[in-house]
Amino acid sequence: MKSRRFSGTSGHISSLDEIRHGGMGLAAKLVLEGKCSEARQVLIKVLEICPDDMEIMNLLAEAYLIEYKIGEAKTWLDRVFLIDPDNPRALYNRGVVHKETGEYEKAIAMYEMAIKSYPEDKKEDIADAWQNLGCALWEARRRNEALDAWKTCLKYNPKQKYARRNLKEFTNEYGMPKSPVGKLMDDYLAFTDMKQKEYLSMVGKESIDDIKEANAALKKISEAWNGHIASKYGMKLDRMKTEEKIKLFKEVKIFE
Numbered sequence: 001m002k003s004r005r006f007s008g009t010s011g012h013i014s015s016l017d018e019i020r021h022g023g024m025g026l027a028a029k030l031v032l033e034g035k036c037s038e039a040r041q042v043l044i045k046v047l048e049i050c051p052d053d054m055e056i057m058n059l060l061a062e063a064y065l066i067e068y069k070i071g072e073a074k075t076w077l078d079r080v081f082l083i084d085p086d087n088p089r090a091l092y093n094r095g096v097v098h099k100e101t102g103e104y105e106k107a108i109a110m111y112e113m114a115i116k117s118y119p120e121d122k123k124e125d126i127a128d129a130w131q132n133l134g135c136a137l138w139e140a141r142r143r144n145e146a147l148d149a150w151k152t153c154l155k156y157n158p159k160q161k162y163a164r165r166n167l168k169e170f171t172n173e174y175g176m177p178k179s180p181v182g183k184l185m186d187d188y189l190a191f192t193d194m195k196q197k198e199y200l201s202m203v204g205k206e207s208i209d210d211i212k213e214a215n216a217a218l219k220k221i222s223e224a225w226n227g228h229i230a231s232k233y234g235m236k237l238d239r240m241k242t243e244e245k246i247k248l249f250k251e252v253k254i255f256e
Contacts, residue, residue: 016049016050019046019049020046020049020050020053020056023042023043023045023046023056024043024046024055024056024059026039026042027039027040027042027043027046027059027063030042031063031066036063036064036066036067039063040060040063040064043056043059043060043063044060047060052083054080054083054084054087054089054090055089057076057077057079057080057090058076058077058080058087058089058090058093060076061073061074061076061077061080061090061093062093064076065093065096065097065100068100070097070100070101073093073097074094074097077090077093077094077097086113086117087117088114088117088118088122088125088129089114089125091110091111091113091114091117092110092111092114092125092128092129092132094110095107095108095109095110095111095114095129095132095133095136096132098110098136099132099135099136099139102139104136104137104139104140105140107132107136108133108136108137108140108142111129111130111132111133111136112133114129115129115130115133123156123157124156124157124160126156126157127153127154127156127157127160127163128153128157128160130149130150130152130153130156130163131149131150131153131160131162131163131166133149134146134147134148134149134150134153134163134166135166137149138166138170138177143170143177144176144177146166146170146177147167147170147171147176147177150163150164150166150167151163151167154167172186172190173186173242174186174190174193174242174246176189176190176193183237183238184235184237184238187229187237187245188225188230190245190246190249191221191225191229191249191252192218192221192222192225194246194249194250195221195224195249195252195254195255196208196217196218196221198254198255199217199254199255202255202256217255220254220255221254224252224254228252229248229249229252233248
């Protein structure tokens with residue numbers, strides 16, 4: 001028996017859905033072929049049929065972002081926000097806009113809002129937002145937070161290759177953010193971090209809130225580094241294993 005074809009509203013909705021999904025599929029294919037302008041034309045045609053479709057508007061914004069057409073992307077994102085100010089995909093894309101223009105703190109704020117707005121079951125989308133948040137934090141020199149963001153990304157999606165690559169590239173042997181200056185600076189910062197924690201433990205504090213106290217402690221740490229580590233070991237540190245260096249650092253007593 002042949003299936004019956006129903007007429008009326010349900011058939012009309014089905015037809016619209018077919019046009020919508022077909023248009024989105026064609027646009028995606030055109031983008032992959034590098035034909036972003038043609039992809040946008042297809043999406044605009046679909047939008048004529050579905051004028052309040054926020055997903056199509058986001059796709060249009062993304063098609064402009066691929067070609068770094070920031071102004072046009074923002075225009076479409078603004079149209080989404082007029083309908084839904086908390087649209088997570090639009091918040092994410094606005095984060096991309098700010099990151100591309102070097103406005104890293106604004107990008108951070110947008111990615112954080114996107115993460116809060118995504119439904120909990122959208123784990124891959126949330127992971128992508130954490131990944132981009134990490135990149136913006138790194139550029140804003142909030143590098144410990146960047147590492148934490150990439151680690152959180154992998155909790156949502158262990159297969160997120162960009163976060164995994166960034167952690168590998170930007171984490172030093174001590175599990176800290178890698179210094180752009182080089183390994184010797186990594187060693188110095190690890191030594192400083194260790195001795196700051198020793199000082200806080202000694203005085204029974206979680207943090208130093210007095211600038212004079214902080215400078216005095218840092219001065220003693222720097223003097224110890226120069227007198228006990230840099231002057232005696234210097235470039236030999238490069239040939240030492242991480243465990244050996246940590247043991248050496250622990251042997252230097254500053255705050256007793």
